Amino acid sequence: MADAFEDADLAGYYDLINEFGEGDRFYLELVPAADAVLDVGCGTGTLLKAARAGGHPGRLVGLDPAEGMLLQARREPDVEWIRGDLGTVAFDGGFDLVVMTGHAFQVFLTDDEVRTQFTAIRRALDPGGRFAFETRNPGARAWERWTPENGTDIVGHDGERVRVEHFVESVADGLVTMTETFSCPDWPEPRVDRGTLRFTDADHLDSLPVGTGFEVAERYGSWDRAALTGSSREIITIARPGRTPAGLQR
Ligand SMILES: C[S@@+](CC[C@H](N)C(=O)[O-])C[C@H]1O[C@@H](n2cnc3c(N)ncnc32)[C@H](O)[C@@H]1O
Structure with a gap:
């Protein structure tokens, strides 16, 4: 059994299967407002490579545990590529935008795993920062x-x-x-x-007892920023540190 993210050959096919698309463009539009960006589960580095190619002058950090994916990412040397995950690599502030793109959110299979991610991402964000991610709508x-x-x-x-x-x-x-x-x-x-x-529905996503004080700032059902409906393909969330410590609040 191969691991498509770890295996250098199979990871080499990732960008051929997943071409730059409207999801990437959505996140790329968020980047210019941020001095420093952290991409959790960056994979082959599609977003941050595009950000640098587009002239972003600030700090760009891609984090991913899969060496095969990072081999592809490292073709852009002007980005910090870090092998690991938020359980092993801690960031104490410094970022205005954290993203989790390409449905990377869906690799976290339990509420506890999600809570660990949210807590670490909250810690990585400076005041006024944003966390943007999407998950496929069940x-x-x-x-x-x-x-x-x-x-x-x-x-x-x-x-x-x-x-x-x-x-x-x-x-x-x-x-x-x-x-x-x-x-x-x-x-x-x-x-x-x-x-x-x-697959997590929006109600459960927002009720996760993450205890990190995030609140939903924006919620969409598609990359053109249409409202979420029951049959929308995506649940796209832009979260910000909230006033309450109770978790994702709407
Ligand atoms: C579907 S790919 C998405 C890659 C990239 N974000 C994109 O948009 O193309 C999911 C990525 O999540 C990574 N991943 C798996 N477990 C992870 C973890 N615990 N923390 C961070 N990333 C993880 C995988 O290695 C893989 O690169």
């Missing part, structure tokens, strides 16, 4: 489209033709477990990654 049932028939064909960096297919193994209690299979006629066998993502 109401849109994205996992029903993750079928082999909806696979993607890509041409790798060495010209190899790779097919990427998803297969959902189980959906239970908001946890979707699936495999991602990479196959190529030139390889002796396919390479398979298996993982679980958590």
